[in-house]
């Protein structure tokens with residue numbers, strides 16, 4: 559077996575143990591005479607996968623009883639639209655914190671639905687530093703405040719969340735850092751994340767939403783786009799992406815058996831330190847993109863003085879078994895995505911490769 563050092567931004571590395579367990583159960587799931595993909599989503603076996611996955615999300619992330627855990631489709635991008643469809647009313651404004659490409663996409667979708675306002679922006683910092691949560695300006699008529707907890711392309715991550723929003727629900731896109739660190743869920747009205755970075759394969763999107771926001775769902779939008787539809791039906795309103803939910807189930811069990819979310823954070827801190835140190839100790843050969851106080855534990859963005867050398871770096875990294883180190887096409891440069899399932903060993907190998915590349919080209 560030859561597994562790459564996988565630093566893909568998403569879909570991204572999954573734990574080897576999870577893949578092997580899925581392989582074992584692939585053809586026949588628990589004596590059912592068929593795979594999980596071939597059985598009814600109304601069967602007892604699938605219902606158990608669905609319920610257990612919700613319960614594991616609650617347990618691992620500390621989600622209180624007054625929140626629903628939903629498994630939906632359409633990706634985080636569909637949530638960009640569903641959030642204003644469900645929460646934004648005439649006379650109100652959706653407040654957005656503009657922190658980069660993903661926050662901007664969320665904002666653009668909301669504009670189709672109603673009024674929006676920018677509560678803070680890091681555009682003047684070229685999106686390389688998260689704005690201070692103390693500087694957010696949230697108008698009285700805000701329906702919610704939307705933040706992107708980790709900007710996957712920029713490699714910047716909020717280190718804290720606002721606590722002074724009063725009755726304005728806090729909504730967070732945690733697509734690229736869910737379950738990477740403990741979070742106080744009570745601060746949030748709604749959290750959402752596409753699965754394909756920290757939770758499993760693509761195809762399922764997790765939404766954690768407080769019950770009062772669900773009760774308030776408008777009745778004049780199609781049922782499929784309403785949170786109350788999915789909450790009432792325990793995410794089985796229509797055919798779910800059953801294989802993806804099953805894979806999320808295995809990933810959640812893997813997180814649990816590896817010590818839970820606090821242990822994930824420690825692992826992520828230790829392994830990203832290896833790469834940030836390689837940048838910081840390079841005497842300017844590597845240039846970290848994110849401001850140090852906003853550095854992400856999930857996406858490490860950096861540059862080399864010349865684009866020629868960056869190309870060379872990507873080429874040689876690929877020859878050495880590394881995958882996914884080219885920066886996003888919109889910003890260029892280099893990026894290492896270090897989600898929960900990326901092993902410490904891959905990060906150590908990358909730090910060593912970086913030092914060696916510098917020795918040869920510095």
Ligand code: PMP
Nearest residue numbers: 633634635660710731733734752
């Ligand atoms: N938000 C963030 C922070 C992301 O990183 C991504 C995908 N890279 C998205 C939203 C969009 O997710 P999806 O492709 O699941 O719609």
